[in-house]
Amino acid sequence: MMVQLIDFLHAFEIENQDVDNYTMADFIGYLNAKLDTEKIQIRKIEGAENEQIQGIRQESNSDISILITLMFRYAKNYIKKALQGSTIQTADEFVYLITLMTHESLTKTELINKQVMEITSGVEVIKRLLAQKMITEFADKQDKRSVRVAITNKGKEELGKVLPKMAMVSKIVVGNLSQAEINTLAYLLKKLDYYHNDIFINKKNIALEDILGQSDDLK
Secondary structure, eight states: OHHHHHHHHHHHHHHTTTOSOOOHHHHHHHHHHHOOOSOOOOOOOSOSOOHHHHHHHHHHTHHHHHHHHHHHHHHHHHHHHHTTTSSOOSHHHHHHHHHHHTSSOEEHHHHHHHTTOOHHHHHHHHHHHHHTTSEEEEEOSSOTTOEEEEEOHHHHHHHHHHHHHHHHHHHHHTTTOOHHHHHHHHHHHHHHHHHHHHHHHHOTTSOHHHHHHHHHHHO
16 A cells, blocks of 8 residues: 555656645545546436547546536525525525624625625625615725625524525535545635636636636646
8 A cells, every 4th residue: 555655646746746836635636536446426418429529628627617517506406495485595695694694794895706796696685685684784984985784683593594404405515425535625626716716806807818828827
């Protein structure tokens, strides 16, 4: 086993020789991707092979984008079940409330940006929560141009009612992953979120070609 581990470490260092710094978590993620400890079952989404599509998939890692989109849809379906009968109607309303639970207050823009939403869509979520009296709004004392929002007692009560169901959703979403796989996935998703959030907040209007060029520079 030790010899095999050393071989993996050697291969990892060769594949990452252009990377200035890598961590133990990076190596663990590499091992999880390489080790075939069990034969996993996968479903086939695409039809017959197409050379043009196959080339795009290999070059752009499009499978990852597709699978992340599918996971979002699975989670959204479970969340819909968890919110049945609740005043909280959507996943967006839930995450806005859970975010406000951890802050005394936020400006509307801060709250919307934390959820990586467009301003118009975020404002609609805030309007619904205000109409249901689950949040309250008030002027920012430091910046008269900004309006702050905070969760109300009603919002906290409604949130408390759905939290047990949402905890069940969290367990269902990770499905058949082992705890080690869950930890690795969480690490990788946090790493991706940190990278993409900077683009969303600070470089929202730059072209895809420029984003890709910056990504290549980081490798």
